[in-house]
Amino acid sequence: MGDTDALNIPRCSFPRIIIVGGGFGGIALAKALKGKEMQVVLLDRNNYHTFQPLLYQVSTGGLEPDSIAYPLRKVLQGYPDFYFRLAEVREVVPESKLVRTDIGSLSYDYLVIGTGAETNFFGNAEIQKNSMEMKSVPQSLNLRSLILENFEQALLTDNLHERNALMNFVIVGGGPTGVELAGALAEIKKGILPKDYPDLDTRRAQINLIQSGDRILKEMSEKASQKAEDFLESLGVQVWKDTRVIGYDGKTVRTKTDLVFDAATMVWTAGVKAVSIKGLNGKDLLVPGNRMKVNAFNQLIGHEAIFAIGDTACMLSDDTPVGHPMVAQPAIQQGRHLGDNLVRLLNNEPMKPFVYKDKGSMATVGRNKAVVDLKNFKFQGVFAWFVWMFVHLFFLIGFRNRMVVFINWVYNYVRFDREARLIIRPYNRDYSQFKDGQVLNKES
């Protein structure tokens, strides 16, 4: 065994399943395996699960990060023969059935990859360096700090152009994340900034949402797209369609046309790609966006003992020519389904193919403003907004989290406020560089 003992997990008579990633899929799978005749090891580089759909509310001061995260060890409490290790997976060696991590190596009988997705900059290093992303709690807190620091800084300058740039927000990507962030920023501009910054003309703050295609929320119905755009415009968000961003030096957002934006903040929500792992990143395994090709049992093509679920899995079929959407539902359903299949596999029964149940999709723009597409029923407005809130509370993990988020939402609704606007994790942008016309970057 050698270094496979480094994680101090004893081998028992049951086969060992390693789950990499405690996201929606990994947790659903772990729950499905409780009490089965398997040893389950969950590895994650964080000791908590992140409820990504609400990260934008952390960025905009509506929620505290602790209320949308959940300790992974608590998920597994009372599960017999389950192990959690705080570890970052560095490599998979399929020939030896071995996972190498930053704290040592571990052998497996079955391996499930559920490492989720990260921001896709499509190879544009300049944008990657200078724009903000919002896929993790620390990234969301960085964005929260930057937004607040920009306003503090805007107070200090007499240069109108510089001040406007500091209050100019560009969000690239018209998917749910971009739409929800733009709406939340617009509400802050309207409800909080004038009271918080009476000595600043915050009417000049601009929120720009840029979409490369001809409509926002392009995965949803035309009606939802149109209504979401109406909602955004009623909140004062500038929506730029058919506009492709090609660069950002930290000061100026450049597009394919003459259109430019001088903005101190650009948030990139225009793409995601699966987090790939060394050893499982061969060209034969991956589709564009780094998702791994799997069969109808979530089994990696050519690797019987390895499975992928959620964002990392691309299950190609006639119904899903580009795989399932990279959102929570396919991950949860695949996690559950794979749990049942693994039990069948160990009982020498045939596995059943995965069938996705599309439960619809939704996005919120602001108070009383949301859009919901169900299979047979599409609706927008106040009722959609309540449905959105109910569904998000329902899928949030943990009773305490639900209570705290609920209290915050009621408070924010009644008081038109968002109180978590604290710079607890200063982003430390060097504003003197900005003043002198130099380029900002994430490392500064």
Place this chain on the structure above:
Amino acid sequence: MGDTDALNIPRCSFPRIIIVGGGFGGIALAKALKGKEMQVVLLDRNNYHTFQPLLYQVSTGGLEPDSIAYPLRKVLQGYPDFYFRLAEVREVVPESKLVRTDIGSLSYDYLVIGTGAETNFFGNAEIQKNSMEMKSVPQSLNLRSLILENFEQALLTDNLHERNALMNFVIVGGGPTGVELAGALAEIKKGILPKDYPDLDTRRAQINLIQSGDRILKEMSEKASQKAEDFLESLGVQVWKDTRVIGYDGKTVRTKTDLVFDAATMVWTAGVKAVSIKGLNGKDLLVPGNRMKVNAFNQLIGHEAIFAIGDTACMLSDDTPVGHPMVAQPAIQQGRHLGDNLVRLLNNEPMKPFVYKDKGSMATVGRNKAVVDLKNFKFQGVFAWFVWMFVHLFFLIGFRNRMVVFINWVYNYVRFDREARLIIRPYNRDYSQFKDGQVLNKES
């Protein structure tokens, strides 16, 4: 004016009061000055107020940091002619009535220093380098991360001595902070660790509270001290009295006697000192612990236009031979009183001397376990615990914060749980150093 315009605050016909520090004293003063004929500028290096008495619950996963912090701009919302600037004061130049900050300089007519206190290591650089402190939100989050990371690390070692050291906590200082932290850690050990770490013998985790004097909570009654010690021992905390810590290399806590502790975590709560500012740190102004000598009007000796309140002020009298206690109440009362005095001063009326109303003191050890000393009534146990909670909720700033803290406390009480145990701000200790017998440090 020159660089005094750098903060973009226009001079008006009213005199300008600069308040440095948005702690208990600074906020109380600002509130007392609302609507008076003064321009008030509040400077703080954070954009939030920190409710320090509950920081230990952030460190131990009982509360999220956002629920005990409060945006300073929100405190001042709707106050006419009030300005807040996110700035760190670097120097005061009394001759020019000028405050120099990291974002520029500002002139004042009256200056109030309320910068609070920081940890006092009494010049021991080794302890300062290697021990944890708990005076700010980031420090408390660092401690939370370190505690959790230590347990994750303890899982990985087969060396019993190393594993015990990773689960060994030494808290130096038997004041309220040390007592409350020790109690919270003991409850975590009992209620959470066995469930979170079934593959670790967490009974070996040790919580040691070290006090140099002959009793803990020495500012409180003998009865309170004794009862608190009983409570701690019933929770399994080792209380070491008459023991003076003289060094900590990151591995071994050394005391004046042969007694040593091998511990990966030492928290230093054994002393505080006022945060002093260049220009106001002359030997004639300061008493030991860097507090500034003030008269009965909180006026700095020899500086008519400069005042100090709270932890930074040392008001010497026959009743207070070492000044008032460095806790919230004197700060709040002095802030309010100084507000009234500044109004009198501007109306050419004589100022009134400050009289401290001692409202008593209290500390909590764990569920149903607290000690309260009022002037004529000292009590301990369940009722004291409810009083402690009520008082802390009452003094917490913000309705939302009170609700969220209340929900958390009810949840933690009913479920014997603390869910905010997330490593959101990894402390990144280099454990390989620890293994090799080298010294750990904060910078690593």
